[in-house]
Amino acid sequence: MTTPPSRKAILSLYTSTLRTAKSFSSYNFRNYFVSRTQDTFRGMQAEQDPAKLSQAYNEAVKELAVLRRSAVVNQLYGGSRLAVEEHSNIRTRGDT
Numbered sequence: 001m002t003t004p005p006s007r008k009a010i011l012s013l014y015t016s017t018l019r020t021a022k023s024f025s026s027y028n029f030r031n032y033f034v035s036r037t038q039d040t041f042r043g044m045q046a047e048q049d050p051a052k053l054s055q056a057y058n059e060a061v062k063e064l065a066v067l068r069r070s071a072v073v074n075q076l077y078g079g080s081r082l083a084v085e086e087h088s089n090i091r092t093r094g095d096t
Contacts, residue, residue, distance in 0.1 A: 004050040005057045013057065014041045017064050023071045025078030027085050033067060 005013075014037070021033035040060060047053045 002051055002054045004053045010041070010044060010057060013060055013064065017041075017060065017067065020064065020067050020071050024074045026074055027082045029070075029074055 017037045017040075018034065021037050022030060024030040024033060040056075040063075044053060044056050044060070047056060
């Protein structure tokens with residue numbers, strides 16, 4: 001039987017994943033991954049079985065690695081801001 005991850009480890013993974021999701025320069029990708037992260041961790045919060053919780057945690061760690069690589073590529077090739085986005089100090093590739 002595997003030991004479930006601690007609450008602190010899960011919260012740390014959640015904040016890292018959410019921070020990475022918010023780093024996408026593309027509005028649609030950013031909103032999708034923030035929503036997906038919140039849904040994933042709500043499911044983990046409701047999970048009572050330690051084995052399933054460990055499995056979900058390990059899967060989320062793998063997804064974080066993929067998300068980080070995707071965010072870097074998205075930042076490299078990010079386009080212009082959309083009209084629905086709030087203006088912020090985030091620089092995109094088109095900014096000079």
